[in-house]
Amino acid sequence: MKKITLLICFATVAFFASAQGTGHTVSFDGMDELKIGIGKAELEKLLKIKIVFKHIGIDERYTETIKATYKGIDMEIDLMRSDEIVARLDGMRTTSPLFKTAEGIGVGADQQTIINTYEKQLLIIDKETITLADADNLHSSIVFWMKNKKVVAIGSEPTAAFRDRE
Amino acid sequence: MRNLLLYLVVTLVLFSCTQKDKKQPEKKVEKSEYTITKDGIGELQIGMRDTELEKLLNQRFTFRMIVDSPGYWQDTVKAKYKDMDVSLYFERQSGDSDSTYMQLSGMETSSTLCKTEYGIGIGDDRSAILQPYDDRPINMGPEYEQVNDTTWAPSKTKYSVNVKDEKWDREIVFHLVDKKITSLAAGMIMGD
Numbered sequence: 001m002k003k004i005t006l007l008i009c010f011a012t013v014a015f016f017a018s019a020q021g022t023g024h025t026v027s028f029d030g031m032d033e034l035k036i037g038i039g040k041a042e043l044e045k046l047l048k049i050k051i052v053f054k055h056i057g058i059d060e061r062y063t064e065t066i067k068a069t070y071k072g073i074d075m076e077i078d079l080m081r082s083d084e085i086v087a088r089l090d091g092m093r094t095t096s097p098l099f100k101t102a103e104g105i106g107v108g109a110d111q112q113t114i115i116n117t118y119e120k121q122l123l124i125i126d127k128e129t130i131t132l133a134d135a136d137n138l139h140s141s142i143v144f145w146m147k148n149k150k151v152v153a154i155g156s157e158p159t160a161a162f163r164d165r166e
Numbered sequence: 167m168r169n170l171l172l173y174l175v176v177t178l179v180l181f182s183c184t185q186k187d188k189k190q191p192e193k194k195v196e197k198s199e200y201t202i203t204k205d206g207i208g209e210l211q212i213g214m215r216d217t218e219l220e221k222l223l224n225q226r227f228t229f230r231m232i233v234d235s236p237g238y239w240q241d242t243v244k245a246k247y248k249d250m251d252v253s254l255y256f257e258r259q260s261g262d263s264d265s266t267y268m269q270l271s272g273m274e275t276s277s278t279l280c281k282t283e284y285g286i287g288i289g290d291d292r293s294a295i296l297q298p299y300d301d302r303p304i305n306m307g308p309e310y311e312q313v314n315d316t317t318w319a320p321s322k323t324k325y326s327v328n329v330k331d332e333k334w335d336r337e338i339v340f341h342l343v344d345k346k347i348t349s350l351a352a353g354m355i356m357g358d
Contacts, residue, residue: 115296115306120320122307125296135307135320 024073024099026106028140030156031092031099034070034077036140039085043077046070056081063090073098078157093143093155100154101132101142111149133159199248200279202350204329204336207273207280210247212336212354216256216268223247229268232258241268250277255353272353274341280350282338290347295327295340303330309341330355 030036033046044051047068055061062081069075078091100106103117114130115123124131132142145153199208206212209222216227229241239258244251255272281287284298296304305328308320325342339351 119325120308122305125304125306127301127303133307 024071024096026099026101026142026154026156028134028142028156030089031075031094032070034075034089034092036089036091036156036158038089039082040079040087041085043079043089047077051079051087053079053087056087076155091155091157093145093153093157095153105144105151106154107151109144109151111146114144114151131159194283197283200250200277200281201283202275202280202338202352203283204331204338204352206270206352207250207252207275208248210252210254210270210273212270212272212352214270216270219245219254219270227268229256232268240271248279250275250279252277272351274339274349274351276349282350286340286347287350288347292325292327292340292342292345292347295329295347299329302332303334304328305330 024032030038034043038046040051047070049068051066053064055064056079063078064087065076065078067074068077073094073096075092075094077089079087080090082088095107097107105114105117111125111130114132118132121135122133124133128145128147130144130146132144134140139159141157141159143155143157144151145155201208210219214222216229220227223245225245227243227245229243231238231241241256241258243254243256245254246252252273252275254270255274256268257271258266259269261267276288278288282298286294286298292306307325308322309324309326310318311321311324313319323343325345327340327342328337329340330337334355337353337355339353340347341349341351
């Protein structure tokens with residue numbers, strides 16, 4: 001009986017350890033291989049789709065958001081018109097709990113945990129979001145969308161102030 | 167059995183009451199001449215001219231930076247207001263026909279007399295700031311210190327929490343050292 005209990009414990013630990021390994025990372029650069037700044041062609045390869053624009057290159061709008069699936073996870077992807085590469089990846093987000101920051105913050109985390117975890121970095125707290133700005137260049141950010149002080153979506157995008165300035 | 171049921175009901179009612187209390191937002195304390203808001207402290211209000219302030223404080227200001235370097239458009243003056251030491255931040259503004267005047271753009275104090283309308287003051291913890299200003303945009307992070315002529319780095323001890331108004335026009339700034347408030351400031355939010 002003791003051996004069976006030990007075996008079950010071991011199996012549980014192994015299961016959770018492997019589940020952790022399948023996690024995806026959100027950083028200031030992007031989410032996994034989806035890096036801010038990559039061109040349309042590379043993005044199509046990673047998403048395994050052909051992107052057909054409704055606005056970029058068609059009307060005056062220079063940004064566009066598309067819905068896509070990346071490794072089975074639903075994502076929203078922002079693209080910005082770029083003369084050399086048609087369009088470049090300008091931001092992305094997901095409601096999936098599989099994506100987490102390197103510190104383990106993801107969907108379901110609460111506001112206080114974010115504040116405590118990133119107390120040495122710049123946080124911008126607004127009604128709907130908490131933005132973690134990259135302290136080194138204040139150019140990129142990880143954004144947590146909040147509802148009732150809990151993260152409901154997570155993403156990576158340029159800091160709004162810097163996006164406007166460019 | 168009946169007693170047990172009664173006990174359970176009373177416990178439940180008491181529990182729900184305490185939960186309700188916890189959810190209530192911080193209550194505002196009565197405003198006084200020591201209360202700091204995004205607009206100023208007491209009668210010291212952002213936007214006032216230097217001449218008005220000189221009259222109010224019964225003090226003559228000397229704008230040293232402006233006198234020494236005519237190109238400067240900002241200056242700071244130390245003053246006393248209702249037993250509080252305050253730093254007054256001024257900006258040069260254009261008046262009529264090429265004239266200029268100095269306008270109060272912000273102020274800061276480390277006086278324990280000064281508190282926000284929620285009673286937050288010097289010595290309070292960072293966590294005390296967030297709850298009452300729950301519905302306002304907040305920027306928080308380490309302050310940057312100059313390491314040498316060309317490099318700035320985030321401080322290990324100094325931190326600031328900027329509580330902005332809805333229009334991102336004015337703000338209250340809480341300066342902290344080792345997670346405790348050491349000074350309170352009110353000011354205009356500078357544009358890019």
